[in-house]
Amino acid sequence: MAKLIEATYGDALFELAVEESRVDSLYDEAGAVIEAFNDNPEFGRLLNHPEVEKGEKEGLINNIFSQFVSGDMTGLLITMVSKDRQKKIVDTLEYFRKRVLEYKKIGIAYVSTAKPLTDEQKKAVAGKLLETTGYVDFQMHYSVDESLIGGMVIRIGDRVVDSSIKHKIDELSRSLMKIQL
Structure with missing residues (x-):
């Protein structure tokens, strides 16, 4: 190819x-x-x-x-x-x-939340990402998406962690659609 x-x-x-x-x-x-x-x-x-x-x-x-x-x-x-x-x-x-x-082990993270995060919350998110990944630093990009209702969506490269309430409601809805009455 x-x-x-x-x-x-x-x-x-x-x-x-x-x-x-x-x-x-x-x-x-x-x-x-x-x-x-x-x-x-x-x-x-x-x-x-x-x-x-x-x-x-x-x-x-x-x-x-x-x-x-x-x-x-x-x-x-x-x-x-x-x-x-x-x-x-x-x-x-x-x-x-x-x-x-x-090469320098610096990740780029995109974090979407329903409401703006405080500086302390941003620091906690960045710290947790550093603990759980192999990166030594992050370039953090924050955005607000009110449709998430709560929780957050984190995207690093092609990996996405979606802990938003919107996502959980969508999953529940799909599960309920599969139930046969």
Whole structure:
């Protein structure tokens, strides 16, 4: 099975970062490039425009990014443009950043609750996650979803723990539907 474009380029960047002990600096550069693309959507449209020549696109990338990021990061961007992969630049860099977090054993947790958590409750949730997982730190993202009624939903990667009242009511409803009278 073929690797996804973002995995191919992201893995190459990750391997380079580890080999050269530049994981943190390339992680930060990837974040800056992602932010630049997200803040300037017209730049992405320009790179994808069929009437703009490839050499012109490569020159644009070089002129804009070479003064802010390393030659390796600029080289990756130019390579992706030269191979018509510019639509996948942001996805590739996001993939790379996730690989770095996994490498450093930093998890990303999304916690949804029916009501906002206090700072003490947030600290307790993060502490419990650190105890029960192999991660040494977490990037915590909290959101409020009143439809949960109570409890919480925690998502880390593709794992989900749903202890919400809404989920329990749904389970009970499904069980009751199976009862034959």
